[in-house]
Structure formats: structure tokens, C-alpha cells
Amino acid sequence: MNDAPRISRQFSLCMVMEAIVHCGPISRASVAKQTGLSKQTISEIARQLEDDGWIRETGRTSGHVGRSAVTYEIVPDAACIATIDLGGTKVRAAIADLSCQVLAEVTEPTDERGGLHVVRQIARLCREAAEHNGIAYEKLRMAVVGVPGVPDPQHGRVVMAPNVSGFDTLDVKAALGAELGVEILLENDVNLAAIGEHWIGSATGVDDLAYIALGTGIGAGVMVGGTLVRGFGNAAGELGFLPFGTDPFEAESLKVGALERVTGTVGIRRRYQEIAGRGLDVPGIFDAAGKGDAAALQVLEETARYVARAVASICAITNPGKVVLGGSIGGRAELVNRVREFLPQCFPYPVEIGVSELGSRVAIVGGAAVGLTHLHTTLFAGGVPGAEISLPPAKVVKLVEAAQ
Amino acid sequence: MNDAPRISRQFSLCMVMEAIVHCGPISRASVAKQTGLSKQTISEIARQLEDDGWIRETGRTSGHVGRSAVTYEIVPDAACIATIDLGGTKVRAAIADLSCQVLAEVTEPTDERGGLHVVRQIARLCREAAEHNGIAYEKLRMAVVGVPGVPDPQHGRVVMAPNVSGFDTLDVKAALGAELGVEILLENDVNLAAIGEHWIGSATGVDDLAYIALGTGIGAGVMVGGTLVRGFGNAAGELGFLPFGTDPFEAESLKVGALERVTGTVGIRRRYQEIAGRGLDVPGIFDAAGKGDAAALQVLEETARYVARAVASICAITNPGKVVLGGSIGGRAELVNRVREFLPQCFPYPVEIGVSELGSRVAIVGGAAVGLTHLHTTLFAGGVPGAEISLPPAKVVKLVEAAQ
DNA sequence: TTTAGTTCGTTCCATTACCGAACTAATTAC
DNA sequence: GTAATTAGTTCGGTAATGGAACGAACTAAA
Structure with a gap:
């Protein structure tokens, strides 16, 4: 029945693999130092991993005092x-x-x-x-x-x-x-x-974070303690249903979300249409704001306020250390700067606001x-x-x- | 250096303790079956735990076929x-x-x-x-x-x-x-x-949950995957700063919180004062609503709507399976029932709303x-x-x- | 009352995993 | 060349565990 290795062995093996994955080509002696296991154990495990084809010799050290060491690496x-x-x-x-x-x-x-x-x-x-x-x-x-x-x-x-x-x-x-x-x-x-930005994006090392995607709609990925929050029905992060922006008790809000109605593409374009009397797509509105179009500037500022309130909502509930903005319009500087300006006006604790580094x-x-x-x-x-x-x-x- | 027991032993010991804590007086044979460890190992560990004073013999089984077993329990x-x-x-x-x-x-x-x-x-x-x-x-x-x-x-x-x-x-x-x-x-x-209700309250078995305390102020304890969300600065669950109820960009909102201004004791009393023209404490207002006082009923309903929106905010962000209401006024039926009525009107997914079982x-x-x-x-x-x-x-x- | 069957718990032994010491091997510093 | 240093292996010794065998204790039925 018991042909599987003992758990202590699996544990050691796991530590050895972690050391090799993290520290690139590494000698067995270094692995021993890092993991605290004895050299003998490391050699044993390394032999097994090499036999199974997971790691391979990759060269030797030189230049240091003492015998040169054989280094090992993952077989990619x-x-x-x-x-x-x-x-x-x-x-x-x-x-x-x-x-x-x-x-x-x-x-x-x-x-x-x-x-x-x-x-x-x-x-x-x-x-x-x-x-x-x-x-x-x-x-x-x-x-x-x-x-x-x-x-x-x-x-x-x-x-x-x-x-x-x-x-x-x-x-x-x-x-x-x-x-x-x-x-x-x-x-x-x-x-x-959210997981991507946490791993190698603009939120590395921040284990409590939120990534807000602004594009066709508004949504967030929330991480707590380095783990993703999925929620009971996998529906965590549905910011569109935050109960402000429009009256949350209207039937339309129940369908598309009170906040979504004003921060989604459709909502932004409708608001511009109402003020300016002409239609533009969202990037167009942003560009127009850059050129001083008053209506576009107003829409942009309103949008930034809504986003700031969404960020404030997340902060009031999960209190992340950093909030990363991304998505097709979320990364635009004119929006991010305004959110950075408005957030401290509606939320008292300092929160770092970053921009997605990994883009698409x-x-x-x-x-x-x-x-x-x-x-x-x-x-x-x-x-x-x-x-x-x-x-x-x-x-x-x-x-x-x-x-x- | 290594006078500590091996990790495998500690692991087994931990499993044995868990079995004894969970299953009350239990025989060593049963522990062996439950943990998958051999009888010999269990006896060894039990002897050690008994020597150290953590567990003790508590009786013998009888009535079953076969030899009677000695049962062990925690020394409370x-x-x-x-x-x-x-x-x-x-x-x-x-x-x-x-x-x-x-x-x-x-x-x-x-x-x-x-x-x-x-x-x-x-x-x-x-x-x-x-x-x-x-x-x-x-x-x-x-x-x-x-x-x-x-x-x-x-x-x-x-x-x-x-x-x-x-x-x-x-x-x-x-x-x-x-x-x-x-x-x-x-x-x-x-x-x-929140942890209390999760352990032996009205949210046992629900690993994604929120406990909302309504009393002097409004606050929440949020659990995700059975773990408490503390946040980056230990400030998770500060619902008072949710950006609605009053204008979140006013200076006063930044100080006490936009939502706190209308759902806190002070805010509820002020709202009643404004409508009814006389002062009452919060329980008094609730009692008055029960007797048909129109102003009190209006205040109560408004409050319930704000709470429903707070619940909706939590659901939109962490999507818990259950939300438990508690605190001095949070547990009152007239409020809970109204929240249960209003929530589906502003949030599309079904969420169970419970009342604190453990009270004070x-x-x-x-x-x-x-x-x-x-x-x-x-x-x-x-x-x-x-x-x-x-x-x-x-x-x-x-x-x-x-x-x- | 006796006996068969069952379960509990112990003893004994083999195996796995590990550490540490002693030892060999390779390399640099001088 | 020699000393110092580091890498890696070999060789016991120990801890942890599983499994088989066995005695002990108990129930149920003959």
C-alpha cells in the first residue's frame, strides 16, 4: 500500500525544488545551507530528481576558494x-x-x-x-x-x-x-x-491588493494575504454593482449595476452625449479632454470621482496596501492622476495607487x-x-x- | 542541536491531538483508524502526551463486541x-x-x-x-x-x-x-x-462571510476562506467610510465617514430630530416605529436602505455566502427584515442574511x-x-x- | 459454562529518512 | 609545493513509522 515516499521526504524534496527554482543554477552544498538539510540528504534527493528528469547538471563554479561545485538547474x-x-x-x-x-x-x-x-x-x-x-x-x-x-x-x-x-x-x-x-x-x-500584477507587475510584495480593470465595464480582482478572493459564488470583485453612481434601487441598476451605468463605456459616452450634444467614443473623449474640451473634462472628472469612490469602497472593506488600475482606459494618466487627487478627499487612510505594468x-x-x-x-x-x-x-x- | 522532535513526529502528534480534541473521549484504536497511523505509533504518542499531562485516561468502552478499549481525553x-x-x-x-x-x-x-x-x-x-x-x-x-x-x-x-x-x-x-x-x-x-459567529454562531460552515456590527457606528468583520481579513493597516471593515449616504467629498465625511454620518447613533437621532422635531434615542425611535410613528418609520426605512447598500458593497467586493447582522441595533427584527427586503432590490445575486446568535x-x-x-x-x-x-x-x- | 469470534493493545522487526562525523577530492592562496 | 578551503561521498547511528504476530479482554451464541 505504501509505495509513496514518506511525507518528510516529500517535504524535503519540495524545499530542494524551491531552492533550485528560485536560485537558478545552484550547487548542492548551497542548497544544503539554504534548506538546513544535510549535504548527504541533498545529494540523495538531487540524484532522484535528476533520475526522474526534473533537474540536470548545468556547469561548475569556479573562482572561489575550495573545490569547484557542480551546479544544478530545472529542466525547463x-x-x-x-x-x-x-x-x-x-x-x-x-x-x-x-x-x-x-x-x-x-x-x-x-x-x-x-x-x-x-x-x-x-x-x-x-x-x-x-x-x-x-x-x-x-x-x-x-x-x-x-x-x-x-x-x-x-x-x-x-x-x-x-x-x-x-x-x-x-x-x-x-x-x-x-x-x-x-x-x-x-x-x-x-x-x-490581479495575480499577474502581484507576481511580476506593479504590486510585487504587496500581499493585500486590488486590481481594478476599467474598460467596457468595471471589475476588480482582490487579493488578501497573497491569495485571491473568489467569493462564495465566484463573483467577488463585481464593482459594477457598487450601490452608488446612479440610484441602486432602480430596476436598470439591478440589471447592469448602479456604478456600471456611469463608469461603463456606454455610460461614459451617454454622459458626454448629454453634455456636449454629440457622440464620441471613450478614447476620443479622453483625447478631447486633453485638448481642453469642457464637456469632456467634466465627464473625465466625474468618472475619476466615481473610480475614486470605488477605490474607497474597496479600501473600507478589505483595506489593501495598493490598488492597481488597469484595463483599456484604467491605465490612462489623465484618469489615474485625477483618481490620485480625489481619493484622499473621500478616504482618510493613505492608499498607494499604481498603474498596471503588464498592460495587455x-x-x-x-x-x-x-x-x-x-x-x-x-x-x-x-x-x-x-x-x-x-x-x-x-x-x-x-x-x-x-x-x- | 537537534533535541526537538522530528517534524514527522510533530505532524503525527498534531493529528492525534486534533482527533482527541474533536472526538472527545476516544480510544487509541479509533485514533489510529481516523489518522491512518499505525496503532503502535498512536500508543507511543499517547504515552508521551499522557506523560506531559496533556491527555488522560477517562474510562473504557463497553457493550461492543471485542475487547474493551481505554478512552482518552484532553486534560481541560x-x-x-x-x-x-x-x-x-x-x-x-x-x-x-x-x-x-x-x-x-x-x-x-x-x-x-x-x-x-x-x-x-x-x-x-x-x-x-x-x-x-x-x-x-x-x-x-x-x-x-x-x-x-x-x-x-x-x-x-x-x-x-x-x-x-x-x-x-x-x-x-x-x-x-x-x-x-x-x-x-x-x-x-x-x-x-465575525470569528465567533463563524465558529459557533449563525455562520458555522460558511467560510466566506461578513459580520456587520450596528451600534454607535457601523463596522464589519470580513472573512475570506475561513480567514479573517485584517488589511494592510489593520483597518479592513471600516464600513463607515463607504462613499455614500452623504457626499463623501465633504470635509465632515472625511473625518467621520460618509456612511457613518447617517447610520451612526448620532446620524440616526439627527435625522429623526429633523423630521419629527423632537429628540429620541435610537431604541426609542425603533420602538416608536413599532407603534406607527411615521417619522420613526421613515428613519428606520432609510437606515435599512443604507445598511442594504453597505451589504451590497461587501457582496460586490468579496461576495460572501452569508452576512450576519449584529450589534445593539443590528439584531433588531424590524431592521433585519427591511434589509432582507431591500437587498434584492439593489443587488442581483442572492445573499443570505442572518442575525447574530451569540449576542453580547x-x-x-x-x-x-x-x-x-x-x-x-x-x-x-x-x-x-x-x-x-x-x-x-x-x-x-x-x-x-x-x-x- | 464453554467456545468462537472480535477488537484492543503490545512486542518485535524491517524500512525510510535523516544527521553528523570522518574522509576524499578539487581548487585557490601563498 | 603546501596550507586553507570548499564540495561531495561513505559510513554509522537515531528517530519515526508500518506491519505481522501475539496475548488480553470482551460479547455472543452453542
Whole structure:
């Protein structure tokens, strides 16, 4: 019955892997110092890991006093995961390998026919991305899909996703799983964005944070103590339903959200239309404000006030150390500066407001973080409680430039 | 160097303790089945625990087929913690023992001189509570103090606590530590309330929840995944600063909070005064509403709407499975029913709204939960990551009636 | 009352995992 | 070349655990 290694061994193995992942090529002696385990144990574990193909010798040290040491590193392509950012207009896919490199990504317009067509498109993109990087497809262990809606873990579908047709009835998880032959993890794209910024974006080291995405609508990914807040029904971060901006008790507010009505694309354009008497798209309004258009300036300022109030709401409830703004309009300086100005006027504690550093790749990076954590855990922690490999810090991870 | 037991032993020991704490008097054979460890290991660990005075034989099984088994149980008074609920008008103290019994409590009016006088009062109450229950004071390992403000872990003081004078400058933690001679843990009282309701109140089994306290002010304790959200500056749950109710950009709102201005005692009384032209205290207004007073009814309904919006805000951000209302006015049926009516009108997802079951003892119970978890962890988990003893579920724990 | 069947708990032994000391090997500083 | 230093292996010794075997204690039924 007991052919599995003892938990203490699994624990040690996990520590060794963490040291190797974090500290790049490293000698066994250094690992011993870092983990506190004896040299003998490290050699034993290293031998086993090398036999199983997870690590390999990579060179020798030199220049220091004393005998030169053999250094070991992760075999990057021993396993990999796919990460997909599914948007209403574009799909991005990338491969991340065991060494936590996020490899070049592939982008395409989303298949407009929706449903199963999109599932097949995603599967094809994953295969292409793997091939593109010379990675054998069999090494793929799982796929993380960021979706613009609320994943329903019960039925594997995605509810509240008006931008991708057919995903509210299709069992996406099962369909894509059958297509790719690996485990699938569905996650809200804004949640992934929060995780991405936390890993290697503008919120590294801040374990309590919120990422606010401002685009077609308004949404947030909230992290507490380094963990994502998903909520009881996976619906955490639905800022559009914050009860201000418009009367929250009107029927329309119940449908699209009181705040969404004024901070969503539609709401912003309507407000400009009402004041200026002419229509413009949102980037157009922002540009007009830059040129001194009074109506546009008013709309911009109102929007910033609403966003500031949304930030204040989050701060009043979870009190994050930093709030990162992102999304197509959330990162624009004219908005961010005004939010930075208004927030201290309606919330008394100081809160740092940052801008997304990863831009359009943020969800892909977040998906990689989730997938790699899951991969490391299943491969090396073996279900031992408390045994976890944290992802290497930002400076170790390089984002390879898109090769397409 | 290595006189500490191996982590695998500590891990097993932890599992054995958890089984004994959870399953009351239990035989070693049953523990073996439950933990998956061998009978031999259990006997070894049990012998050690018995030698160290943590567990004891408590009887024998009989009636079943086969040899009768010796059953073991926790030695309840092998160690205990103190839990204190410090309010503006009253101080409560109770002792909780290793077997998770919350023993009879002691209540007194808060020493009005504040500061060090209150610290001494707390220390005296702890000694009295211990004596009251025939527990040797030396068995006390730590004290958890629920305070009506924001604990500052840096300086051991309590900021934002207008109801207890002198605590904003005094190093309460150090002073009380010196007085009692044990480790002190300061925590916001509303946070403790959330933990209390989660442990043995109306939110057992709901790991994502919020407890809203409505009394002098409005505040919340938020739990995500079974863990309390403290926030970056320990200021999570400051609902008074939610940006609606009054104009959040007014100077007054920045000082006391936009929502606090209308949902706090002062705000409710002012609103009634304005409409009815006469003054009443808040319970009086509620009673008047029950008798059909139109002005009181209007104030009550407005208040319920504000609370509903506060609940909606929490739901939009952390999406808890249940929201528990408590505090001096939060538990009143006329308010709760109206909130239950208004919430679905401003928030689209269903949210369960409950009422505090523990009433005025909720913070004491929450403090006990925190203290006992800490106690179990330090005594038996010995700093091993992942080794944790969860508190026994509600049905195992009996709340002894107050003996005073 | 006896006996069969069952469960409890102990003893004994093999295995795994680990540490530490002693030792060999390789490299630099002088 | 020699001393100093660091890397890595070999060789006991110990802690933790599982499993088999066995005696002890108990119930139920013959």
C-alpha cells in the first residue's frame, strides 16, 4: 500500500525544488545551507530528481576558494502549462515552462461563432504556441483560461459573459479538456490580472491588493494575504454593482449595476452625449479632454470621482496596501492622476495607487502564475499540507518578447 | 542541536491531538483508524502526551463486541487562555480551556479613568475569572483582547478608539503583558465577532462571510476562506467610510465617514430630530416605529436602505455566502427584515442574511476561538508548516451559562 | 459454562529518512 | 609545493513509522 515516499521526504524534496527554482543554477552544498538539510540528504534527493528528469547538471563554479561545485538547474521543458486570455475580440495563448519562463505568445481575433468554435480555436492556439517554442505537446500538463465572466465550477460553464457567445450553456471545461487532454482551470480574467500584477507587475510584495480593470465595464480582482478572493459564488470583485453612481434601487441598476451605468463605456459616452450634444467614443473623449474640451473634462472628472469612490469602497472593506488600475482606459494618466487627487478627499487612510505594468499581457501572466503554482504543487508537493513552492520573484523571471 | 522532535513526529502528534480534541473521549484504536497511523505509533504518542499531562485516561468502552478499549481525553485545565471584550461601557472577561470550553465570564463597567487603569482592571478580571472557575492562574498561556478600535501592532496601542481613553498613546500590549505575564493579542472587537459567529454562531460552515456590527457606528468583520481579513493597516471593515449616504467629498465625511454620518447613533437621532422635531434615542425611535410613528418609520426605512447598500458593497467586493447582522441595533427584527427586503432590490445575486446568535457574548467567543487556535498551534503544531488543529465544530462546544 | 469470534493493545522487526562525523577530492592562496 | 578551503561521498547511528504476530479482554451464541 505504501509505495509513496514518506511525507518528510516529500517535504524535503519540495524545499530542494524551491531552492533550485528560485536560485537558478545552484550547487548542492548551497542548497544544503539554504534548506538546513544535510549535504548527504541533498545529494540523495538531487540524484532522484535528476533520475526522474526534473533537474540536470548545468556547469561548475569556479573562482572561489575550495573545490569547484557542480551546479544544478530545472529542466525547463520537463513540463509546461498553457495560459489563455480569452477576450471578446482577441484570444491570446502562451506557454509557460517549469522554470517559470513565459514563452512567446500567439494572438488571434476571437472566433465570432462562439461556443465550441472558440474552444477549438483555443486548443489550436495552444498547440501552435507549443510548437512555436519547440516544446513537445506531450509535456503540457494543464491549461489556465482567463474568461471575461464568472466561471461556474459546478457545470464548467461561464456565466455573465456577454462578450463570448455560447459559453453560458456549454460545459467549456469538459469540452476544452477533451480537446486538449489536460486539466483545465477556468478563472475570471480580472482575477488573473490581479495575480499577474502581484507576481511580476506593479504590486510585487504587496500581499493585500486590488486590481481594478476599467474598460467596457468595471471589475476588480482582490487579493488578501497573497491569495485571491473568489467569493462564495465566484463573483467577488463585481464593482459594477457598487450601490452608488446612479440610484441602486432602480430596476436598470439591478440589471447592469448602479456604478456600471456611469463608469461603463456606454455610460461614459451617454454622459458626454448629454453634455456636449454629440457622440464620441471613450478614447476620443479622453483625447478631447486633453485638448481642453469642457464637456469632456467634466465627464473625465466625474468618472475619476466615481473610480475614486470605488477605490474607497474597496479600501473600507478589505483595506489593501495598493490598488492597481488597469484595463483599456484604467491605465490612462489623465484618469489615474485625477483618481490620485480625489481619493484622499473621500478616504482618510493613505492608499498607494499604481498603474498596471503588464498592460495587455497581464491576464496571460496571471494565468501562468496560477498554472505554474498548480504545476509545482502537484508535481513536487504531492498533496502534503504546508508543502508549497512559491513562485520565483519578479527579478528571476524574464518575459520573453512576443515572437509573432 | 537537534533535541526537538522530528517534524514527522510533530505532524503525527498534531493529528492525534486534533482527533482527541474533536472526538472527545476516544480510544487509541479509533485514533489510529481516523489518522491512518499505525496503532503502535498512536500508543507511543499517547504515552508521551499522557506523560506531559496533556491527555488522560477517562474510562473504557463497553457493550461492543471485542475487547474493551481505554478512552482518552484532553486534560481541560492543562492550559487555558483569557479572552476579554473591552467596550466603552463594559468589560467582559472569560477563560477558555484546552478542551475549548468557554467558561463563565465576569463583567464590570469599564473604568472611566481609562489608560493604565483599564489595563489593571482587565488583569484583575482575568485573575478573577480564573479563580471563579477553579483554574490555577499559572495555567494561563495568553490573553486575547477585543478592542473597539484599530490595533497598531507596531506600537501595541489602539488607534481610532474614541470610546476608551488613553489607549491611543499607551503601549497596551506591553502594559497588559507585564501585568499578566503572558502573551497578549489585540484584535478589533468586530473582527472577533465575525470569528465567533463563524465558529459557533449563525455562520458555522460558511467560510466566506461578513459580520456587520450596528451600534454607535457601523463596522464589519470580513472573512475570506475561513480567514479573517485584517488589511494592510489593520483597518479592513471600516464600513463607515463607504462613499455614500452623504457626499463623501465633504470635509465632515472625511473625518467621520460618509456612511457613518447617517447610520451612526448620532446620524440616526439627527435625522429623526429633523423630521419629527423632537429628540429620541435610537431604541426609542425603533420602538416608536413599532407603534406607527411615521417619522420613526421613515428613519428606520432609510437606515435599512443604507445598511442594504453597505451589504451590497461587501457582496460586490468579496461576495460572501452569508452576512450576519449584529450589534445593539443590528439584531433588531424590524431592521433585519427591511434589509432582507431591500437587498434584492439593489443587488442581483442572492445573499443570505442572518442575525447574530451569540449576542453580547460574540466577541468573547471570537476571542476564545483566536486564543485557542493560537494555543493549540503553539503547543502541538510546534511551528511545523501545514500542521494545524482546527477548532472542534459547534456541536462539540458547550457554552456554559454565565455564573455571575 | 464453554467456545468462537472480535477488537484492543503490545512486542518485535524491517524500512525510510535523516544527521553528523570522518574522509576524499578539487581548487585557490601563498 | 603546501596550507586553507570548499564540495561531495561513505559510513554509522537515531528517530519515526508500518506491519505481522501475539496475548488480553470482551460479547455472543452453542
